[in-house]
Amino acid sequence: MITSISGPPDGGPFWLTFFGERESYGFLPEFPRGRPAYNEAMNKRSLSVVDRLIAELDTALRVVAAPARPAKPSPAADLEPADLNDTERAEAAALMRVNHAGEIAAQALYRGQAAVTRDPELREALLEAADDEYDHLAWCADRVHELGSRTSLLAPAWYAGAFAIGAVAGFGGDRQSLGFLVETERQVAEHLEGHLQRLPPTDTRSRRIVEHMREDEIGHGQDAADRGAAALPPLIRRVMRASAKVMTSVAHRI
Ligand SMILES: [Fe+2]
Numbered sequence: 001m002i003t004s005i006s007g008p009p010d011g012g013p014f015w016l017t018f019f020g021e022r023e024s025y026g027f028l029p030e031f032p033r034g035r036p037a038y039n040e041a042m043n044k045r046s047l048s049v050v051d052r053l054i055a056e057l058d059t060a061l062r063v064v065a066a067p068a069r070p071a072k073p074s075p076a077a078d079l080e081p082a083d084l085n086d087t088e089r090a091e092a093a094a095l096m097r098v099n100h101a102g103e104i105a106a107q108a109l110y111r112g113q114a115a116v117t118r119d120p121e122l123r124e125a126l127l128e129a130a131d132d133e134y135d136h137l138a139w140c141a142d143r144v145h146e147l148g149s150r151t152s153l154l155a156p157a158w159y160a161g162a163f164a165i166g167a168v169a170g171f172g173g174d175r176q177s178l179g180f181l182v183e184t185e186r187q188v189a190e191h192l193e194g195h196l197q198r199l200p201p202t203d204t205r206s207r208r209i210v211e212h213m214r215e216d217e218i219g220h221g222q223d224a225a226d227r228g229a230a231a232l233p234p235l236i237r238r239v240m241r242a243s244a245k246v247m248t249s250v251a252h253r254i
């Protein structure tokens with residue numbers, strides 16, 4: 001069983017410790033970003049369910065509790081901060097907090113789906129998309145802090161709930177899992193479009209981030225559709241929409 005995962009903060013060789021015995025496992029370009037170590041390690045050693053569970057737990061803790069370090073710089077990095085009044089600032093912060101919570105959930109959904117699929121190619125695609133979501137959540141977190149506010153206090157709940165939902169979707173089979181992903185991304189893109197209507201027109205930094213995320217989400221949905229996603233029953237789509245509404249309403253405040 002893995003008892004610890006270690007590595008340099010800016011990428012490079014990482015190692016796993018099995019009950020005090022250290023074993024080198026290769027190279028991660030950006031350790032310790034969100035991706036669980038076992039995905040790299042699986043080529044060299046088949047890890048047990050418990051090992052994978054611990055690696056997932058480690059990833060979850062990093063996603064919800066550690067400062068996020070995006071692979072790609074924020075698309076808003078080159079924009080000057082806008083001069084917002086207090087009301088605009090508070091609303092922008094609340095919307096970006098909601099988006100951050102959504103990205104925590106997206107991250108967990110993909111990882112939940114990746115954890116149960118038996119198709120290595122699909123797993124890799126899901127984890128690549130999860131890496132994009134990780135960048136999104138990092139950009140949103142930075143923007144929330146720039147606006148003088150905080151991210152959702154319920155991040156662990158969003159992560160745990162979404163991971164479970166992703167795993168359940170994955171157990172339904174790959175085509176259903178992809179269908180779930182297509183519908184999720186469609187609803188997220190709609191939701192981001194709504195935020196573009198609500199964000200202050202002068203808040204160019206938040207707007208640039210949301211626009212970029214929206215393009216990525218459309219790309220994720222298209223990729224899943226191209227992989228043979230099944231259409232979801234209308235009832236499931238309605239349940240997903242209602243669940244997302246609860247999450248966005250709560251994260252707007254808490
Ligand atoms: Fe995203």
Ligand SMILES: [Fe+2]
Pocket residue numbers: 106129133185216217220
């Ligand atoms: Fe996405």
